[in-house]
Amino acid sequence: MIREIMWVEKYRPQRLDEVEDQEEIVERLKGFLKKPEDMPHLLFAGPPGTGKTTVAFCLAREILGENWRNYTLELNASDTRGIDTVRTTIKNFTRFVDKSAGIPYRIIILDEADEMTSDAQTALRRIMEESSANARFIIIANVSSNIIEPIQSRCAIFRFKRLDEESVIKRLQFICNNEKVKCGVDALKLIYQISEGDMRKAINHLQEAAALGEVNVENVKATMTVTRxxxxxxxxxxxISGDFKKAREILYKLIMIYGLPETDILKMMFSAINGKKDLDLALAAKIFAEYDFRLIQGAHPDIQLSALLAELSALGQKKD
Ligand SMILES: Nc1ncnc2c1ncn2[C@@H]1O[C@H](COP(=O)(O)OP(=O)(O)O)[C@@H](O)[C@H]1O
Ligand SMILES: [Mg+2]
Known part of the structure; x- marks a missing residue:
């Protein structure tokens, strides 16, 4: 599966000490490791690719020990977050904590929480209150103001900043050494510029350039336009050839790794379609118009684009 060979996953820090640049945050959080009972609910806010999800998992690992996964629940935007489901899932999960095993509480990581409606957030706030004897919540959002005030006021807020050039370059050099890939400082600087302090983007450009042989300016430039x-x-x-699984893997890479906006993906797909022979283009245009409309209506983009790929698959098979 694509994830396992992606350097962003391979080099995701496992401990707080490996996290680059967010020193202030790391120091504050380390304070909680000494006395976990004193840790409040947490709200992590900041731009993509700056370590929010990573730090949440590092913290869970360090507080809960080697079996941390058994005591950590992660819910992100792609999970069902109808509030009834959330309530039942969280209630069941926090019903019991084995304090004798040294587990102070269970941890619930609510990633991409700013995608929840304010009604859902209001319900969430109640759930947080009901379960706080046995649980701590780590709520993650790009922008803290998208989280309702009553939740904000129950959390200690941590603001993640874009990573600086030195930290990104240091991490990229570490990866290159480990992967035995040649890299030039000019190329790394260029990667930093195009990634705007987003380590996920930076590492992905690095991997793309390395795939072309070595990380030099020329190869980095090639990753910028051609790949997408x-x-x-x-x-x-x-x-079109019926390999839905492969198509979907590429889609996920474009959305999750490159952060390409879904509406851009749709437009680029539409241009690509127009060059295809043997395809009923009139029908294809109708299908695209339908999905264009759904995306504007705010339907779940990754689900919609997956469904669009499935329709293209069906259309592709029809031709003969
Ligand atoms: N501060 C950081 N130090 C080291 N690596 C980082 C840092 N922030 C992000 N990364 C890298 O980028 C990837 C995405 O980070 P993630 O924590 O998921 O970002 P987000 O802030 O969007 O939740 C990680 O797998 C890791 O490889
Ligand atoms: Mg994240």
Whole structure:
């Protein structure tokens, strides 16, 4: 599966000490390790690729020990978050804590919480109150103001900043050494510029450039424009030829790793489709119009785009 070979996952820090640049945050959090009972609920806010999810998992690992996964519940935007489901899941999860095993509480990581409606957040606030004897919540959002005030006021807020050039370059050099890939400082500086302090983006550009042989300026430039177009093209081809699974893997890479906006993906797919022979383009146009509309209406983008790929698959199979 694509995730296992992605350097962003391979080099995701496992301990707080490995996290680059967010020193202030790391220091404050380390204070809680000495006396976990005193840790309040936490709210992590900040731009993408700055370590919010990573730090949440490092913290859970360090507080809960080697079996931390048994005591940690992660809910992100792609999970069902109808509030009844959330309530039942969280209630069941926090019913019991084995304090004799040295587990002070269970940890619930609510990633991408700013995608929850304010009604859902209001219900969440109640759930937080009901379960706080046995649980701590780590709520993650890009922008803290998208989280309702009553939740904010129950949390200690941590603001993640974009990573600085020195930290990003240091991490990229570490990865190159480990992967035995040649890299030049100019190329790393260029990667920093295009990634805007987003370590996820930086590492992905690094890996793309390295795949071309070595990390030099020329190869970094090549990763900037070509990859997306060729990824979109490969995705569309895979769908049309009936390989839905492969198409979906590429889609996830574009959304999650590159952070390409879904509406851009749709537009680029539409241009790619127009070059395809043997496809009923009139029908394809109708299908695209329908999904364009759904995305504007605020339907779940990754689900909608997956469904679109499935329809293209069906359309592709129809031709003969
Ligand atoms: N501060 C950091 N130090 C080291 N690596 C980082 C840092 N922030 C992000 N990364 C890298 O980027 C990837 C994405 O980070 P993540 O924590 O998921 O970001 P987000 O802030 O969007 O939740 C991680 O797998 C890791 O490889
Ligand atoms: Mg995250």
């Amino acid at each position: 177009e060729s990824d979109i093209n490969a995705m569309v081809d895979a769908a």
